[in-house]
Amino acid sequence: METNEIVECIRPLLTRFSEDEEVVRRLVATDGTFDALCHQYRRVTDLLKVYKAEADQEAEIKWLEKRRAGLEEELLTRIEGYQPQ
Numbered sequence: 484m485e486t487n488e489i490v491e492c493i494r495p496l497l498t499r500f501s502e503d504e505e506v507v508r509r510l511v512a513t514d515g516t517f518d519a520l521c522h523q524y525r526r527v528t529d530l531l532k533v534y535k536a537e538a539d540q541e542a543e544i545k546w547l548e549k550r551r552a553g554l555e556e557e558l559l560t561r562i563e564g565y566q567p568q
Contacts, residue, residue, distance in 0.1 A: 493521050495528040503562045524554045
């Protein structure tokens with residue numbers, strides 16, 4: 484994955500967890516599960532933007548916000564538990 488592609492993938496996550504940017508970048512590069520979670524987080528964040536722009540999408544927005552919160556919790560657990568090797 485190219486550097487620009489990585490940055491685009493994790494941009495929403497870096498916005499949310501800016502104080503942990505170095506750890507996020509290292510985990511994306513070395514942990515496939517973390518990278519997959521980042522992709523899911525970006526997709527959910529992008530979908531939320533689309534649904535919020537449309538009318539009558541309250542149920543979808545509520546589900547996506549709940550999903551995003553769950554992903555944030557899992558990602559933060561991994562960020563906080565990261566031990567450099």
